[in-house]
Amino acid sequence: MSKNNLTRRGVLKGTAAAGVTLTAPTIFTKSWAAGYRNEPKGDTVTLGFNVPQTGAYADEGADELRAYELAVEHINGEGDGGMLQTFSSKALEGKGVNGKKVVFVTGDTQTKSDAARASAKRMIEKDGAVMITGGSSSGVAIAVQGLCQDAGVIFMAGLTHSNDTTGKDRRANGFRHFFNTEMSGAALGPVLKNAFGNERTAYHLTADYTWGWSQEGSIKKYTEKLGWKTSAAVRTPLGAGDFSQYITPVLNSGADVLVLNHYGRDMVNSLTQAVQFGLRDKSVNGKDFAIVVPLYSRLMAQGAGENVKGIFGSTNWHWSLQDEGSKAFVKSFGTKYGFPPSQAAHTTYCQALLYADAAQRAGTFMPSEVGKALEGFKFDGLGNGPTEYRAGDHQCFKDVLVVKGKENPSSKFDVLEVVEVTPRAQVEYPDTMLGGELGPYNNGA
Numbered sequence: 001m002s003k004n005n006l007t008r009r010g011v012l013k014g015t016a017a018a019g020v021t022l023t024a025p026t027i028f029t030k031s032w033a034a035g036y037r038n039e040p041k042g043d044t045v046t047l048g049f050n051v052p053q054t055g056a057y058a059d060e061g062a063d064e065l066r067a068y069e070l071a072v073e074h075i076n077g078e079g080d081g082g083m084l085q086t087f088s089s090k091a092l093e094g095k096g097v098n099g100k101k102v103v104f105v106t107g108d109t110q111t112k113s114d115a116a117r118a119s120a121k122r123m124i125e126k127d128g129a130v131m132i133t134g135g136s137s138s139g140v141a142i143a144v145q146g147l148c149q150d151a152g153v154i155f156m157a158g159l160t161h162s163n164d165t166t167g168k169d170r171r172a173n174g175f176r177h178f179f180n181t182e183m184s185g186a187a188l189g190p191v192l193k194n195a196f197g198n199e200r201t202a203y204h205l206t207a208d209y210t211w212g213w214s215q216e217g218s219i220k221k222y223t224e225k226l227g228w229k230t231s232a233a234v235r236t237p238l239g240a241g242d243f244s245q246y247i248t249p250v251l252n253s254g255a256d257v258l259v260l261n262h263y264g265r266d267m268v269n270s271l272t273q274a275v276q277f278g279l280r281d282k283s284v285n286g287k288d289f290a291i292v293v294p295l296y297s298r299l300m301a302q303g304a305g306e307n308v309k310g311i312f313g314s315t316n317w318h319w320s321l322q323d324e325g326s327k328a329f330v331k332s333f334g335t336k337y338g339f340p341p342s343q344a345a346h347t348t349y350c351q352a353l354l355y356a357d358a359a360q361r362a363g364t365f366m367p368s369e370v371g372k373a374l375e376g377f378k379f380d381g382l383g384n385g386p387t388e389y390r391a392g393d394h395q396c397f398k399d400v401l402v403v404k405g406k407e408n409p410s411s412k413f414d415v416l417e418v419v420e421v422t423p424r425a426q427v428e429y430p431d432t433m434l435g436g437e438l439g440p441y442n443n444g445a
Contacts, residue, residue, distance in 0.1 A: 065106060075352070092356055134348060165180070186426055200256055263297075296315045333349075
């Protein structure tokens, strides 16, 4: 099977390749009857899982897809039920959704907006997907969210951390479980001040797309409030591989903190090279040099190995949490795949369950009704404690985890430790602060 092919799991077969380039605007053919887009008529309902199977975020995508498959099993009543056993909503009973078995198709976003839109469009038009979910890039998420709004299907965002996803680029048909850079900054700021003091000079290396810009801005906002200065903010291309040309200038910049606004393999490479250049052993301005990675995942930390020791960051979820939901998910995922899940896996598993639950509570897959079931929905038992899908921007609000690289890991998976659980009240902000308007739902008919 080609890596760029869409593949249907369950009872249906694959379709054609998804690697074509798409230009806006996207034109959808009217292949649906009155009512709503892709209203399922048979005994199955199709979900579209759009993840990076190639590119800089492919490791995250692979774990996302594992979690999606596990979620479908649990929704259909297979396996041990996972977090359906701990989820505060009891609408799902392991019998599918609205009397229909869940099947799915997949696409490779390639961590490229055009490829992601093309695969999502194909899943909607050719495979009848009523919902699209996935991705590990905010650029991809924003592009696909816009396409789903135009097409008239729900988009359940995967791993997207830019403020813009539920800020200026928010859409009524889009929902995000993952936290954002504003929350990371609010959670990390006080921890960084306590660890390194308030007289620091930071040098930012930033992935040159919407997430990187958003992350850089949020960290600058919250550290500069505390007295930090910013000496430089340098943009780096996604998937650069070799970051040595960007790290060399840091050595003589006068900065005593390096902030790596990178994710996935880019973070692994840039952090590894920064350590190899001796930054962690330097003393600047009479202070020990520090490195900060604002957004962490276990997969990234594992890839960077010993280089992550003692380095602070934030994360949406971690497999070491001891609440009942987290333990249930880690058990199910570990039994099926042989290792603990990443935050990417947790996020996508939750998004699949939350969509299915909302559709079941609504009694329909019509986007506007599913959306109404999600708006203002308060829930627990999915591993993050009490959580709410805020109606005003479709952003989930919950506690945020601050983590750092573990000094004495007990295994290759035990690489991060939670140092603070930042309460929701500290990271929440008005739903008008980041701009944007949801607009009306589109049912596609």
